Amino acid sequence: MACVxxxxxxxxxxxxxxxxxxxxxxxxWHERWELAERVSPSAPAEEILAAxxxxxxxxxxxxxxITADVMQVTPETxxxxxxxxxxxxxxxxxxxxxxxxLRGAGLFHIHPDNGPVFAIQVEAGDLIxxxxxxxxxxxxxxxxxxxxxxxxxxxxxxxxxxxxxxxxGRYQPLCFGPTYLGGQGNAPAGRLGEPVDxxxxx
Ligand SMILES: [Fe+2]
Numbered sequence: 702m703a704c705v706x707x708x709x710x711x712x713x714x715x716x717x718x719x720x721x722x723x724x725x726x727x728x729x730w731h732e733r734w735e736l737a738e739r740v741s742p743s744a745p746a747e748e749i750l751a752a753x754x755x756x757x758x759x760x761x762x763x764x765x766x767i768t769a770d771v772m773q774v775t776p777e778t779x780x781x782x783x784x785x786x787x788x789x790x791x792x793x794x795x796x797x798x799x800x801x802x803l804r805g806a807g808l809f810h811i812h813p814d815n816g817p818v819f820a821i822q823v824e825a826g827d828l829i830x831x832x833x834x835x836x837x838x839x840x841x842x843x844x845x846x847x848x849x850x851x852x853x854x855x856x857x858x859x860x861x862x863x864x865x866x867x868x869x870g871r872y873q874p875l876c877f878g879p880t881y882l883g884g885q886g887n888a889p890a891g892r893l894g895e896p897v898d899x900x901x902x903x
Contacts, residue, residue, distance in 0.1 A: 703731060703827045704877055709817040724821070727813050727835070731821075732828040734801060742803040742825065742848060746771035749803065753850060756801075756828075764797060764830075766852035771803070773848035774841070781845065788839045789874065791867035796854040798831040805847035808876050812836035812868055822876050836864055840874030 705714040705723055714720050721731045736742065740752035749771050750757065757769050774781055791812060806824045809831060813819075822842075823829055831837050841847060853859060 702733065702824060703829070704822045705819055706822070706877075707817055707819045708872055720821075723819075724829075727811065728832040729811070729821075729835075730828070730830050733826050734828055736803070736826045749850065753801070757850070757852065760799065760828075760852060764799070764852070765854050766797075766799065768853045768856055770851050770853075771848065772851055773804070774845065776845045785841065788861060789869065790861075791836050791838050791864045791869040792861035793834050793836055793864065794831070794859055794862065796833045796859060797852075798837075798859070799829075799852040801828045801850040802826065803848040803850065805844065806842045806876055807847050808840045808842060808874055810838050810840075810869065810872055810874075818868060818872060820872070838867075838869045840876075842876035 702715075702717055703720050705720050706712070707714075714723055717733060724731050734753070734756060740748055742749075744752070750769055757766075760766060761769075774784070778784070791810075800823070802823050802825050804825055806822060809821045809823065809829070811819055811821065811831070813835070821829060
């Protein structure tokens, strides 16, 4: 389940309903989808997309998303470090960044126009969007392992646009868990990687 941290206020929000309410004013949706029994998180992309078709269709109708795919990274992913570098600096996109986490975990930091930076740790079963134009950055957690459904309004446009005077360097990319609690320094940085499965029309 997701967790929200506001580092500058030493605030942690772990209740699912409170997280959804906290994120809503920023235009960020957070939903929990049931993972169990319908399909294995490790199933081929086609099976994943078929199993979640009702949810994908609902989101697509609401948000104008035209394609969906399944991405994954593991510590063995080629060029993972270079991929990670690309998205750990504060940036925006010209379309929404919509992710449903199938496996693993990751950390989005959001830099709103009004209010302090906050972090959202997403885990399996979490759906989240970062609206277009919202400043953010992303890190993998220490295990460098994540698999997610991605939705796109315009796949060609989904590239990072780096902001001037980024604040991302001020915040440690620490996921919850032993690394965070133990204060053992920075977790590896990272970002959702390139698609490894076929993209399907939705
Ligand atoms: Fe992004």
